[in-house]
Amino acid sequence: MKSYSKNQLSRYPVYLRVLQHLQKEGVSYVTSKALSKEVGNSEEQVKKDLAAVSLSNGMPGRGREVASLIDDLETFLGYRESTKAVLIGVGRLGQALLDYPGFRETGLSIVGAFDSDPEKIGSNIGGLKVLPAKDIATLLPPLKAKIAILCIPAAQAQEACEEAVKAGCIGIWNFAPVPLDVGDSAIAENVNLASSLAVLKHRMKSILKEE
Amino acid sequence: MKSYSKNQLSRYPVYLRVLQHLQKEGVSYVTSKALSKEVGNSEEQVKKDLAAVSLSNGMPGRGREVASLIDDLETFLGYRESTKAVLIGVGRLGQALLDYPGFRETGLSIVGAFDSDPEKIGSNIGGLKVLPAKDIATLLPPLKAKIAILCIPAAQAQEACEEAVKAGCIGIWNFAPVPLDVGDSAIAENVNLASSLAVLKHRMKSILKEE
Incomplete structure (x- = not known):
């Protein structure tokens, strides 16, 4: 390859x-x-x-x-093939991702959503019925998702990551602000918005100097 | 430098x-x-x-x-100095950014929020009173923000970017899925979540091959 x-x-x-x-x-x-x-x-x-x-x-x-x-x-980029993914955490960030227009075209098909908030479980968000996060081990495998998108607080991320990998996910797309240990049978990609901000702030210095 | x-x-x-x-x-x-x-x-x-x-x-x-x-x-990284920013667009993505825990530590201080939705204007979101986007030209300059965070649909992004630059912003942090022309007096940094997804999907191929 x-x-x-x-x-x-x-x-x-x-x-x-x-x-x-x-x-x-x-x-x-x-x-x-x-x-x-x-x-x-x-x-x-x-x-x-x-x-x-x-x-x-x-x-x-x-x-x-x-x-x-x-x-x-x-x-x-594989946008023509559909890749099944589940969303773990349907807070504002998770919901924003479901909405994100630049996102639909990527071929990612979100087939399930999990949350631990009793008020969200059972409700319908973005066309998905929210499932209880405590049952990932039994409810995730039948969904056959290869990617888990983690939109949860840092403190819960490692545990959710391990559960998702055990349940068959081989890709973890991590929005939680913490590094993850995924082992050898999966890949984690961390989204760190602070990196993009660091680039912007540094490049702005050249303009501030001219002023 | x-x-x-x-x-x-x-x-x-x-x-x-x-x-x-x-x-x-x-x-x-x-x-x-x-x-x-x-x-x-x-x-x-x-x-x-x-x-x-x-x-x-x-x-x-x-x-x-x-x-x-x-x-x-x-x-x-300048996290110890506060950099003033305004949020343009307080939909789900904008609100998710206000909440994002990895974000507060960066020193970015969000001093204003703009939206064009009449239902949102005047309401209080994340401790900020939402201001009308049509009045950016007059309401943004007194806020003295150097960065505008664009969380709006692609079709409105270029116009909002130009207004923010005219109103004194020198950095545009662009979450809209469209490239922007900012001119020479400002810097734009585009956040493209699809880039991070492309890296993840490609790296997953090595695991899929082994299975």
């Missing part, structure tokens, strides 16, 4: 978003140079990244066809 | 989170090797990253003091 770095993989959804935006604006062809300006990476990197996932070479001067690049990226 | 790559900057909040977790567990000293295992980067990279922001060298065999590393990272 060809291997891609974490950074390279992270760039593909960004290319895709820009390309979808261009397509909406009626743009049919795009050069690597134009794309590199939109995403803020070097032209060299854009060329290399696209060559790794797309066979279309584009025409000199005109560039690559936007529609076929979108096609190639969606295929590469 | 010393320059840091986007990737390097992104790693510091991850180190910080792991260190805070170790501190809670009663760990007082940590080696680069132990830290590299926790964060999943090479030991060489951990050493280089920490040397760039911390003067403490640590003791051979014992490692660096966790508390002083936390101190150095929080100072470097």
Whole structure:
């Protein structure tokens, strides 16, 4: 299997978003140079990244066809196949994820939701009946979800992670602000919004200096 | 000013989170090797990253003091200074951000919230009185916010971004699934959750292959 770095993989959804935006604006062809300006990476990197996932070479001067690049990226990212996931924790963040428009297109299909709040259990949130978190061991396996999305407080995250892995999940998408130990039979990806904020704040310094 | 790559900057909040977790567990000293295992980067990279922001060298065999590393990272990341921000869009995602526990420690102080929904305007959400989005031009400047957090649909994001920049924001933290044109007097940082999901799904393939 060809291997891609974490950074390279992270760039593909960004290319895709820009390309979808261009397509909406009626743009049919795009050069690597134009794309590199939109995403803020070097032209060299854009060329290399696209060559790794797309066979279309584009025409000199005109560039690559936007529609076929979108096609190639969606295929590469697995957006065309549905991946079953469960949401563990349906507080504000969990509900926001169910709503998130940039999210539906990724192919992630949320087939179950768990929470420990008695007021939420049994209620219908985003089309899903909320199931009791204490019964993950028995109620998760029949859902055949491969990904568990953790939107719970840090103190509960490790336990929920272990239960989800035991119940058949091999991917943990962790929004709880704590590192997790998932063992060797699963993968955890931590979402740390503070990382994105750190980049923004640091880059703002250059503007503050000019003022 | 010393320059840091986007990737390097992104790693510091991850180190910080792991260190805070170790501190809670009663760990007082940590080696680069132990830290590299926790964060999943090479030991060489951990050493280089920490040397760039911390003067403490640590003791051979014992490692660096966790508390002083936390101190150095929080100072470097500007968590000790308050940065004023406004929230534009107080739907589920906006409200989830107000609640997000990993968020309060970053030094971001949310001093205002705007929305265009008449039912939300005037109400109190997360301790903030929601202000009408149509009046950003007059109501935002007195708040002296440097960052605007956009939690609105893609179609409204560019306009809101331009208004926020005109009203004095120099940083746009964009959660809308669309690229923004901010001009030269501001910085935009786009949060693309699909990037994190792409990394997770790709890494899961190695486990699916073994099964």
